[in-house]
Amino acid sequence: MADVMRGRAYSEPDSAQPGSRPRLVYVVPHLSEDESEHFAHIPALLAALGQRVDVAAAVERGSPPAQLAGVRLLMRVPGRNRIGRMLGTALTVHRLSRAGYRTYFLRYSTLFVIVLILTYPVYRHRILLWRSGLANLQEPGQRTTVRERVQRAVNRLTARLVHCLVTGPETMVPLMAGLWGVPRHRMRLLYNDVDAERFVPLPSEERNEVRARLGWAEDEFVLLFVHRLSYRRGTRLLAPLLKAVGHAAEGPGSGVRVRLVIAGDGPDRPLLTREAAGPELGGRMLLLGAVPNRDLPELYAAADCVVMPSFEEGFPRVLLEAMACGTPVVTTDAGGSADVVGAGYPYVARVGDLDALATHVRAVMGMSYSDRCELGLRLRRRAQSEFSPERVAAMLHALL
Incomplete structure (x- = not known):
């Protein structure tokens, strides 16, 4: 399975017809009107991405609007507790596959990545996972908890099983490859973005x-x-x-x-x-x-x-x-x-x-x-x- 998940074999691309637009599921970890995290930047990127790609957005948590510019299909992942969210994620993946979406881009969405890996034999999707930063840095003298060790092990395993690990900027590419044990040929560079029409100087x-x-x-x-x-x-x-x-x-x-x-x-x-x-x-x-x-x-x-x-x-x-x-x-x-x-x-x-x-x-x-x-x-x-x-x-x- 690992060889398959690493991109050496997977189903036909989302754009089956020559010249057709590719299809992409962008997984949004959290989105709300009063969002204080940087996920608030995602709508501007989706609007720009929708000019090039048929975009489906799967929102894991929050209260997203009924529509997002550039998004052809918007889904809210159901489920409240961990088991419910896992089942809701699997249901969302099934619905997206039925709609013709089989390529996923995710940022840090561990549960969603795990579900994609587990359901790969059924849906044959492609997984692009973004990670950046050295999450193992700790305060001096602080002990690593069991939960943190488990989380790192899961992160390392999922990083090796997805088709490619996406990171940025340039300095982070070799750092992330070494941290997660991912071959450089499966690393991809991608920048973060900022909406300079929303973030502007004041007169x-x-x-x-x-x-x-x-x-x-x-x-x-x-x-x-x-x-x-x-x-x-x-x-x-x-x-x-x-x-x-x-x-x-x-x-x-x-x-x-x-x-x-x-x-x-x-x-x-x-x-x-x-x-x-x-x-x-x-x-x-x-x-x-x-x-x-x-x-x-x-x-x-x-x-x-x-x-x-x-x-x-x-x-x-x-x-x-x-x-x-x-x-x-x-x-x-x-x-x-x-x-x-x-x-x-x-x-x-x-x-x-x-x-x-x-x-x-x-x-x-x-x-x-x-x-x-x-x-x-x-x-x-x-x-x-x-x-x-x-x-x-x-x-x-x-x-x-």
Whole structure:
């Protein structure tokens, strides 16, 4: 079965007639109007992909709209508990096969991948599985639980059984091949995308109005963090970074009032809440909690700089969102982050290098407003040219 699943033999392609459009099932892990995860980007990609491919969308959880642009067939996977969802997934696969869809693209949907592998002898489908990031990174001193070991074993097995493992950006291809033991000839490159018509810079007057509504003073330098609040995303460095930047007595940006705004949720939230209440920070660190993705564009555009001090990343959409909004970023070189901002971008620190992160933030603080805008616009142009939904749709189409 493994040889068959690896693409050496499978049924006729979805486009049986010469010149006909290929058919693809895009599995959406979660989709809701108030989506706070990056799955909120999927509708824009599906709209672009629908110009090239007959798309069916299988939504696993959430409350999706009745219709999605570019989607020919929209299905909600039934089932509430684990057994019900497994049976509901099998039923969805059966219905999609009856409708003529036999190629699947998935992101992290472990249960759906398992069902596809188990039902392959019946339906002979093709599986393209996206994974990016080193999910085995742990906080020092923390023990691996049995559940985590089982999850890694399942991930490794499924990565070897699908037809191809899809990842990006370029740096992640050899890393993911080595992590999951997948031969390079079964690896495929695919970018993440960002909708630069939704994530846009704000005109100066509107930006000032948004900052006033958010309670940010005109003379404050607002540093924004948007991500899951976990060790892997560098949240333990946020309070020390704010202290280092705020206590700078000399150099670029000295004397500027700094506010750190944190959007997201996760296991480190209680720690950050305690740190934010401490006297050393003087109320300069604000936690917003999880913010719906639809509300993030104005948050990015109103900030002066976005910081991403991650220890682990794959293809971070946080950078893409900030870039599209024309906001300068300071990041580590975790995963494919340096690929995203582009060769030569000056504000990239080594993973875990707090001093370098603080130096980069102070350098951005020391810029004039017009220079920061110019830097942000260069990032926005890169987001538009390299990571548009149209370009990523073309890349995915080429994989079919």
